Amino acid sequence: VHRVPSESELIEAFVRASGAAPRPPLGPGDDASVLPAQGPSCVTVDALLEGVHFRRSTFSLPDVGAKALAVNLSDLAAMGARPRWCLVALGIPRGFGLTEAKSLGRGLGSLARGNGVAVLGGNVTRAPGLSLTVTVGGDAPPAGPLLRSGARAGDEVWVSGTLGDARLGLACLERPRDAAARRLGAHPGLARAAVRRQQRPTARVSLGRALTPIATACIDLSDGLAQDASHLARASGVRLRITLEHLPLSRALRLAIAGADRAAQFAAAGGEDYELLFTARPSAARRVRSAGRRTATPVTAIGRVVRGHGVLLFDSIGRAVSGLEGFDHLA
Amino acid sequence: VHRVPSESELIEAFVRASGAAPRPPLGPGDDASVLPAQGPSCVTVDALLEGVHFRRSTFSLPDVGAKALAVNLSDLAAMGARPRWCLVALGIPRGFGLTEAKSLGRGLGSLARGNGVAVLGGNVTRAPGLSLTVTVGGDAPPAGPLLRSGARAGDEVWVSGTLGDARLGLACLERPRDAAARRLGAHPGLARAAVRRQQRPTARVSLGRALTPIATACIDLSDGLAQDASHLARASGVRLRITLEHLPLSRALRLAIAGADRAAQFAAAGGEDYELLFTARPSAARRVRSAGRRTATPVTAIGRVVRGHGVLLFDSIGRAVSGLEGFDHLA
Numbered sequence: 165v166h167r168v169p170s171e172s173e174l175i176e177a178f179v180r181a182s183g184a185a186p187r188p189p190l191g192p193g194d195d196a197s198v199l200p201a202q203g204p205s206c207v208t209v210d211a212l213l214e215g216v217h218f219r220r221s222t223f224s225l226p227d228v229g230a231k232a233l234a235v236n237l238s239d240l241a242a243m244g245a246r247p248r249w250c251l252v253a254l255g256i257p258r259g260f261g262l263t264e265a266k267s268l269g270r271g272l273g274s275l276a277r278g279n280g281v282a283v284l285g286g287n288v289t290r291a292p293g294l295s296l297t298v299t300v301g302g303d304a305p306p307a308g309p310l311l312r313s314g315a316r317a318g319d320e321v322w323v324s325g326t327l328g329d330a331r332l333g334l335a336c337l338e339r340p341r342d343a344a345a346r347r348l349g350a351h352p353g354l355a356r357a358a359v360r361r362q363q364r365p366t367a368r369v370s371l372g373r374a375l376t377p378i379a380t381a382c383i384d385l386s387d388g389l390a391q392d393a394s395h396l397a398r399a400s401g402v403r404l405r406i407t408l409e410h411l412p413l414s415r416a417l418r419l420a421i422a423g424a425d426r427a428a429q430f431a432a433a434g435g436e437d438y439e440l441l442f443t444a445r446p447s448a449a450r451r452v453r454s455a456g457r458r459t460a461t462p463v464t465a466i467g468r469v470v471r472g473h474g475v476l477l478f479d480s481i482g483r484a485v486s487g488l489e490g491f492d493h494l495a
Numbered sequence: 496v497h498r499v500p501s502e503s504e505l506i507e508a509f510v511r512a513s514g515a516a517p518r519p520p521l522g523p524g525d526d527a528s529v530l531p532a533q534g535p536s537c538v539t540v541d542a543l544l545e546g547v548h549f550r551r552s553t554f555s556l557p558d559v560g561a562k563a564l565a566v567n568l569s570d571l572a573a574m575g576a577r578p579r580w581c582l583v584a585l586g587i588p589r590g591f592g593l594t595e596a597k598s599l600g601r602g603l604g605s606l607a608r609g610n611g612v613a614v615l616g617g618n619v620t621r622a623p624g625l626s627l628t629v630t631v632g633g634d635a636p637p638a639g640p641l642l643r644s645g646a647r648a649g650d651e652v653w654v655s656g657t658l659g660d661a662r663l664g665l666a667c668l669e670r671p672r673d674a675a676a677r678r679l680g681a682h683p684g685l686a687r688a689a690v691r692r693q694q695r696p697t698a699r700v701s702l703g704r705a706l707t708p709i710a711t712a713c714i715d716l717s718d719g720l721a722q723d724a725s726h727l728a729r730a731s732g733v734r735l736r737i738t739l740e741h742l743p744l745s746r747a748l749r750l751a752i753a754g755a756d757r758a759a760q761f762a763a764a765g766g767e768d769y770e771l772l773f774t775a776r777p778s779a780a781r782r783v784r785s786a787g788r789r790t791a792t793p794v795t796a797i798g799r800v801v802r803g804h805g806v807l808l809f810d811s812i813g814r815a816v817s818g819l820e821g822f823d824h825l826a
Contacts, residue, residue: 195539195573195574195715196537196538196570197537197538198535198536198574199535199536199537201533203532204531205532206528206530207615208526209617210584211586213621213622242526243529253628255626287539287541289542290544290547292623292624299538301538309527312526382526
């Protein structure tokens with residue numbers, strides 16, 4: 165006989181499997197979790213839903229757990245904050261038991277432990293599909309949080325890592341007959357790496373913290389460079405001029421998409437990179453590169469902040485590219 | 496042409512309509528919200544899902560918004576904490592636009608403002624049905640949080656308000672042909688009040704804070720007295736002896752359910768009351784009553800803490816009643 169586990173059994177199994185249960189006096193098991201006194205802090209929430217953000221056929225449960233935390237860590241990274249704790253609200257479909265709760269917990273826990281994040285507990289409710297809504301809190305940086313609104317004309321525009329790989333990975337998973345996925349078929353190692361960018365994004369927490377005394381503005385790239393750059397431009401009241409040629413592209417992306425301009429445009433419209441887009445005074449360029457080296461994170465200058473509004477993307481012969489749309493989670 | 500509003504437009508409309516947007520430096524609009532330095536704090540998360548916790552045909556959007564916050568405020572009330580802020584993750588079905596987001600925000604905001612809670616912002620994602628996952632944080636009480644684990648043999652068991660009304664209200668909404676709902680049909684004012692207990696529960700925030708130096712243990716009643724009392728008994732390593740005759744019942748419940756014992760058993764198994772169940776030394780009884788008066792909250796002694804484990808409920812002729820099940824959100 166399989167007894168249906170209770171809500172508290174499921175959440176306890178999840179927290180224990182994460183290996184990131186908090187030490188007393190923090191912790192689950194009461195009506196709320198207790199946090200010690202803290203300085204200024206940052207909090208954020210984001211949800212991952214089956215059928216909207218992932219499918220069970222292409223994401224393992226540990227992947228789902230890890231990504232649900234990663235997308236939130238990325239938001240704190242963009243503020244330069246140091247993540248400290250998370251709370252998890254699980255929506256679970258019928259048949260989802262202790263084994264599944266533990267798999268989810270292990271995936272989330274691997275990333276939580278690596279980032280010093282305590283899994284305080286949470287809540288379980290029945291739902292039509294699997295969902296994880298994760299709230300993350302952490303210490304605001306001593307120099308004050310990095311905002312979207314600090315970019316000034318004359319600043320350089322920078323981005324971390326490489327762009328477009330998560331979009332390419334999604335194509336490999338969902339549309340393997342598309343030209344891009346088919347071209348990559350001859351390079352299974354590169355295809356796997358792109359798929360991992362989609363399933364297991366890296367939040368740039370260390371880089372974000374290192375940038376707090378250096379960068380003038382910052383945002384994380386969840387909806388694609390083109391769209392997120394326009395959020396930063398609007399918040400700062402400036403225009404961003406970005407040279408597509410300068411976008412950092414992986415070898416996988418350059419092999420998958422023929423033509424440098426087309427590859428860069430694919431990357432600029434690709435969602436879920438979870439890289440950081442930030443601005444800094446030109447005089448800070450050496451400190452930016454040093455922050456990248458210290459945190460083992462590639463950083464690339466891709467453009468300039470000028471007066472005006474919006475984002476202008478230029479191709480390799482200097483033409484402005486329009487009609488690039490980001491990834492809209494609601495579309 | 497109806498343009499689909501963006502995620503940020505929806506969450507901004509929600510926050511603005513709440514009338515509880517935070518003053519700077521707190522606030523939405525960046526990658527995360529910033530909170531000022533604070534002492535020890537309590538955080539909790541809970542979700543309200545269409546088709547699981549409510550139906551759109553019986554709950555208005557303001558009801559849904561208010562209840563999603565209330566169930567979380569109730570968790571903080573049980574810790575004696577002072578709620579300060581909330582973050583909201585919305586799952587929205589197709590066709591859910593700015594008008595609907597504002598209605599939700601108004602409902603949540605009415606309760607947020609009344610409790611001094613800032614609505615920091617949140618997140619919107621497409622979902623098959625409407626859902627609100629609310630994270631609430633607040634100041635832990637100076638005397639330390641009220642826990643489930645502090646009850647000792649000899650303590651008295653108390654409960655706030657009246658029990659069973661939310662269950663009765665659900666019966667009126669969902670099963671109007673049931674005997675209980677039909678009997679109440681002759682008293683439309685009382686039926687409406689029971690329905691309001693289901694749609695708009697009251698979180699006992701002031702009482703919880705007033706009890707922090709008085710009560711030895713506390714839990715909020717979300718799954719029904721019988722079940723939640725057993726959580727408190729287990730956490731404290733004691734047995735709770737509860738006299739059904741002493742349960743505080745509304746006039747509506749006494750009219751709807753024939754027989755005092757049956758009415759009390761209905762109440763003891765009724766979920767979603769969001770009252771506080773707590774224990775205190777017998778010598779503290781006057782202070783408990785005074786806390787109830789000061790916060791305009793009825794409090795009733797309903798039993799005793801003894802050695803042992805579990806919960807024993809006694810009917811009017813002193814027989815132990817068994818087989819009472821609480822309300823299981825996962826069942």
